Amino acid sequence: MSFVTDSPIHSSSSDDFAALLDAELEVGSSGSSPDEQDDEDEEADVDANNNDDDDDDNDDDLDSRRNKRCRTEKLEDLEEPEGSTSQGLIEEKIEVSLKEDICTHPGSFGQMCILCGQRLDDESGVTFGYIHKGLRLGNDEIIRLRSTDMKNLLRHKKLYLVLDLDHTLLNSTQLMHLTPEEEYLKGQSDSLHDVSKGSLFMLDFMHMMTKLRPFVHAFLKEASEMFEMYIYTMGDRPYALEMAKLLDPKREYFSGRVISRDDGTQKHQKGLDVVLGQESAVVILDDTENAWMKHKDNLILMERYHFFALSCHQFGYNCKSLSQLKNDESESDGALASVLKVLRQIHHIFFDELDSNLASRDVRQVLKTVRKEVLKGCKIVFSRVFPTKFQADSHLLWKMAEHLGASCSTETDSSVTHVVSTDSGTEKSRWAVKEKKLLVHPRWIEAANFLWQKQPEENFPVSQAKNQ
């Protein structure tokens, strides 16, 4: 073939082939063949892993132009063996055949492999319908994406934050369930044209009304600087997208990361399998612990936001809701403000205080440590809190207190600091008063759990239980 001999760079074809094979097998560019130094610019084409691009830019252009000319002339001769074709074409042929032989099918779009285009009908991997309809990724690809994304995020000093919607960031109710006392809200709703300042929205087309939790705008703005945020709700996709529009009209906090129950892999359960982030760097904010059975260590439990009467009823509370009382949670002192402080603390500890190398840090460990500081130093005895014959140390409150750093016991002694009771007339309660120990209602422990701070004991007095 004439043009091969005409081309000064390409020496005899066997040397080209040796150089090509070496590069493909990634033996290394230096020292593997005496011709390597002369043929330095060939390597710029050969392997993408080679980082000599800066040196080879000029040669690169020349060479690639030459290769392109070779390729356009060579269209008919694709079947020719390596000896008579130019080096660039050999490289492309081998790369293509390697790809087809060992395509790992990292994922599929519309049931076609995203790498080779082959039709795929298998059901392995996870569907990522919330990113784009028809997208599905295999497990290996998900692992690979998670680790590259992790490196990227750690460089920007960010972690992942998964946020629940209902009762955590907002409270929604259907219009037909509004009580007469709540009718006044219809006149007070904020405009849908500029949602960044508003908090109460009437969504006629969905027959519902939504109230955003106080402080939510500031919360999202500040959290977005420390975390890459996801919405994960048990509502359906249209609902999730509408709420995302209210919370994030400029699409700067969540962009496409809105996961609804239609995207989850399991019914009635939320999972981190559809979140493209390493589990060791995800913090979850949700009001329902049971939705995250497999990821309780990543979860920060939020106190439920009940604005509408319907919400109170659904959870069995007989009291009046915030809307009926014409009241609302405190903006500067409410649940979102407190949890933001905790998130800042966790972020600070993760990035500034942990000694180990960045890749091996685990936000779950940080969560545990921070939690254990809340009731550190307290020793608690319970009285009339657990049903008789109940295994005390498996009770929710016992475990909650232990997670918060307190130690619990069934017997009173001098090291006890707190007696938690529902009745001030019990033996242990009276002992507490006599020994000048702190006597508190169980809600003191729950408050510490939600507010991540030991609350003043005098706010949780215990009254005498009324006898029948």
Next chain:
Amino acid sequence: MFFHIVLERNMQLHPRHFGRNLRENLVSKLMKDVEGTCSGRHGFVVAITGIENIGKGLIRDGTGFVTFPVKYQCVVFRPFKGEILEAAVTMVNKMGFFAEAGPVQIFVSNHLIPDDMEFQSGDMPNYTTSDGSVKIQKDSEVRLKIIGTRVDATEIFCIGTIKDDFLGVINDPTTA
């Protein structure tokens, strides 16, 4: 690729449309039914350009509907494997980017984006070369090659690549 072909379809018409405007009614019903639909064989029907022939109507037994076999010319769009297309980027993320060429949704995975382009997250996620000279972001125009297609009732899905010569960004929306 676009094609101008002749297709045939049996149209059913309710008797209330009979009368002077029978033909117009038939043609407008045909347009409403067919334009914008997809089929595996022909692809996406973009527009009907003319009616070639309308056959004799047959009254269906049991109902008063009449079936007319209609032959019509139309422009169809069907992507093929190996075809080179220009498309507008609609979404960029860490897995690759999604682009649209008319009704066709194309996904280019990051495996098929040249290795010197890296994903940059942020307000406007994009893929950029290390020297910043080439950028792919939302609303960029790219030339890509189709490596797989799949058609269902209303949509056509394609897998594309820009890893070959002469493929990639045509028009950067931030410059020009």
